[in-house]
Amino acid sequence: MIIYEKAYRQGEILFFKVKKLPPSFTYNAKPVPSGVIREGEKEGHEHKVEGGSAQLSLFGEGDTGTLKVEEAATITHPEHKNVKLPKGEYVVKVQKEATGKHTHSSVKD
Amino acid sequence: MFGNRGLTSILSGKCNGRSIHDHLMNGRITISGTDENNKPFQRIVMIKNGEVWDNKLQHDGEIVHHIVYGAFESKQGEKGREIVHFKKGSGTGRHGKARRHEEIFGMKGVCHSWYKNGRLVRQKFIYDNKKTAYDYNAFRKTCTIKDNAGKILYEITGVLNGRMNAYLGGHSVFHKSMTDWFCDAHPFVVKKNGVIIYAGQIKNQQRVGKWVENGKIFFYERGVAIPKKLYETPPDKFDPLKILQLSNAQLRMALMAKISPEKIVEIGTVIHKDREMRLYDIPKYEVRILRVQCPTTKSYYFLKVPKDSQKCEQARQWTFHVGTDFQKPIKFAIET
Numbered sequence: 001m002i003i004y005e006k007a008y009r010q011g012e013i014l015f016f017k018v019k020k021l022p023p024s025f026t027y028n029a030k031p032v033p034s035g036v037i038r039e040g041e042k043e044g045h046e047h048k049v050e051g052g053s054a055q056l057s058l059f060g061e062g063d064t065g066t067l068k069v070e071e072a073a074t075i076t077h078p079e080h081k082n083v084k085l086p087k088g089e090y091v092v093k094v095q096k097e098a099t100g101k102h103t104h105s106s107v108k109d
Numbered sequence: 110m111f112g113n114r115g116l117t118s119i120l121s122g123k124c125n126g127r128s129i130h131d132h133l134m135n136g137r138i139t140i141s142g143t144d145e146n147n148k149p150f151q152r153i154v155m156i157k158n159g160e161v162w163d164n165k166l167q168h169d170g171e172i173v174h175h176i177v178y179g180a181f182e183s184k185q186g187e188k189g190r191e192i193v194h195f196k197k198g199s200g201t202g203r204h205g206k207a208r209r210h211e212e213i214f215g216m217k218g219v220c221h222s223w224y225k226n227g228r229l230v231r232q233k234f235i236y237d238n239k240k241t242a243y244d245y246n247a248f249r250k251t252c253t254i255k256d257n258a259g260k261i262l263y264e265i266t267g268v269l270n271g272r273m274n275a276y277l278g279g280h281s282v283f284h285k286s287m288t289d290w291f292c293d294a295h296p297f298v299v300k301k302n303g304v305i306i307y308a309g310q311i312k313n314q315q316r317v318g319k320w321v322e323n324g325k326i327f328f329y330e331r332g333v334a335i336p337k338k339l340y341e342t343p344p345d346k347f348d349p350l351k352i353l354q355l356s357n358a359q360l361r362m363a364l365m366a367k368i369s370p371e372k373i374v375e376i377g378t379v380i381h382k383d384r385e386m387r388l389y390d391i392p393k394y395e396v397r398i399l400r401v402q403c404p405t406t407k408s409y410y411f412l413k414v415p416k417d418s419q420k421c422e423q424a425r426q427w428t429f430h431v432g433t434d435f436q437k438p439i440k441f442a443i444e445t
Contacts, residue, residue, distance in 0.1 A: 002434050009444045011403070012358070014429060045332070079314045079332065080405045081445035095428045097358070097413040100395030107358045107412065107428070 002091055010075050010083045012095040012107040013037055013047045015067065017088045025066050025091060029057035037065070037075075037092060047077045054085075056092070063094035134159045162197070171210070176279055178205040181225050195223075207279025216257045218242060220281040222271065229271025234281050243283070245269055250295075254283060265290070267297025313406045331363040331408060344368040349376050350391065353398055353411055362410045370400065370409045386421035388414075399424045405445050 004016035035049035035056055049056050054073040058065035067073070067090040075083040095107040133156050140152045148168055155163035166174040179197035181204055195206060207222040218236035222229060234242035236257040245252040247268060254263045269282045270292045282290055291297040293311035300306065309320035315332030319340075328340035349372045352364045365373070377391035377398070387400040396413040399421060403410060418424035426438045 001436055004435075006442045007439050009441045011445075014439075080403075083443050083445055093430055093434070095412075096430060097428065098396040098415045099413070100416065105356075 004091070005088075008075075008083050008085060010047060010077055010080050013075070014093045014095060015075070015083070015085060016091040016093070017085075018091055019089075021066050021089050021091065025059075025064070027059075029059040029066055032056045032058055032065075038094065045078055047075060047080075050074050050076050058092070063096075065092040066090065067092050172208070174207065174209040174279060176205050176207040180204050181223065181230070183225075183230075209279045209281075211281060211284060213242060213281050213283045214254075214256060214262060216242075218257070220279060220284075222279045224271070229269055229282070232269065232271065232282060234283070245282075262301070264300040264303075265298065268292040268295040313408075315406065331359075331366050333357075333359050333363040335360070335363065339364070344372075347372075349373055350394065353391070353394070353413075358410055358412065362408050365411055366408065370411075373398065373400070373411070380418075381420050383421035385409075386425065388418060388421045388424055390416075397424065399428070401425060 002016060002018065002022060004018050006017040008015040008017075035054065037047040037049065037056065037058070039046050049067060051072070051074045053070040055068045055070075056065060057067075067085070069085050069087050069090065071087055073085045075085065097105055097107050099105055135158065136156055138152075138154045138156070140154075142150065144150050150173075151167040151170075153163075153165045153167070154161055160178070162178045164174075164176045164178075165172060177197045179195055182194040182196070184193050197206075204226065205224050207220075207224070209220045209222075210217070211220055212218075213220075213234060216236055218234055221233045221235070223231040228247065229245075230247045231245060233244045236242055238257050240255070240257050240259055242257070243252050243254040250268060251264075251266045253261055254265065255261055267290075269290060270285075271282055287299060287307055290299070293314070296308075296310040298305055298308040304324070305321045306324050307321055309316060309322075309329075310318055316329035316334075317331065318329060320327045320329055326337070327334050328337055329335070330340065344367055347364065347368045349365070349368065352361055352368070353373070355361050355364070373389055373391075377389040377394075379387055380390050380397065381388040385400075385402040389398040389400070391398065395416060397416055397418045399412045399414045399418070401410050401412060402408070412424075412428055414424040414427055418427065422438070426432075429435070429439045431438055
């Protein structure tokens with residue numbers, strides 16, 4: 001279980017501010033220098049981390065990851081209002097959907 | 110550097126982090142120096158009653174950009190509304206006339222811009238050989254753009270995007286790439302040699318209807334590109350279940366909006382209601398459908414949730430991984 005202090009949401013992307021990142025989240029996470037959390041179905045419609053010196057890492061199917069914000073960061077998307085994230089460490093997750101086969105998949109936007 | 114309501118501060122990049130904050134009600138400020146390209150420049154700003162009413166930028170003694178703030182008077186003429194008088198020095202920073210030397214389509218000239226309430230109401234570009242490139246009037250929404258030999262380059266219809274340009278330098282709208290020429294909310298068309306090369310419209314930051322890009326035709330429903338056949342299919346010909354079975358939530362949203370979100374009750378029943386949310390059960394479908402509303406675009410999304418979901422909020426929380434990664438329901442500090 002993840003213990004978080006504050007939660008933020010932009011569309012299907014969820015951010016949970018944590019005191020310390022769970023160790024399991026730091027394994028196999030690949031840094032994403034572009035800051036693009038998720039490419040949208042439409043060209044240019046991506047959820048992106050901008051500003052500050054934020055470090056984004058994603059793993060698995062790219063639907064889970066971590067975000068370390070040194071100062072403050074802004075999450076942008078052309079169809080959503082910006083979300084400002086204060087300094088801290090975040091668990092990044094994507095909203096999920098049922099498949100009907102006792103499994104789930106991430107919401108595809 | 111300068112606020113549109115007088116000088117508020119000068120922030121220097123090379124002052125060891127210090128900044129100068131000062132307020133000037135009346136007077137003139139002249140700043141001379143070299144810019145980031147090591148080019149000598151001079152900025153002269155006139156302040157009246159605490160408001161900037163004249164702002165001039167010179168490079169090597171030549172005026173590169175000059176904006177005068179003031180009020181416009183317009184009247185309805187035969188060809189539409191036109192500006193008949195400009196009273197300089199009476200502006201609030203949102204009305205003004207700008208003049209800038211620059212280059213469009215590789216040809217040099219002077220761009221004259223008129224701003225009212227921060228909106229571009231007229232823009233005229235005259236090449237250095239005195240030929241007019243274009244004379245755009247926002248009240249008419251059409252204009253022809255020519256090169257410096259008088260040959261037509263483009264014919265356009267739409268509202269040009271000149272927002273905030275009053276403060277940022279009075280640039281020609283055509284200085285930017287074609288995708289940034291127009292205001293989003295109005296339909297626009299760009300023709301070259303009589304052929305439409307770029308056209309479309311944006312609503313709620315989403316592309317809608319027929320678009321033309323580089324001569325190719327695309328069809329959009331709520332920002333999602335869909336095949337022409339789907340776009341032209343009458344709403345009553347769609348099977349709501351087939352739409353709900355699509356894997357892409359954005360496409361589901363777009364097509365359900367096309368056929369009307371209420372169509373879902375023809376194939377299923379509402380199990381639970383909670384504000385804008387609806388939980389639907391559809392016989393012989395292995396999941397339930399949760400209708401949620403996007404707080405920003407107000408579009409309805411139809412999410413697949415487990416078949417045993419009973420309440421809207423419980424189903425919504427399930428999509429946030431409550432029950433697997435989180436114990437308690439999540440309350441978001443910000444949701445957009």
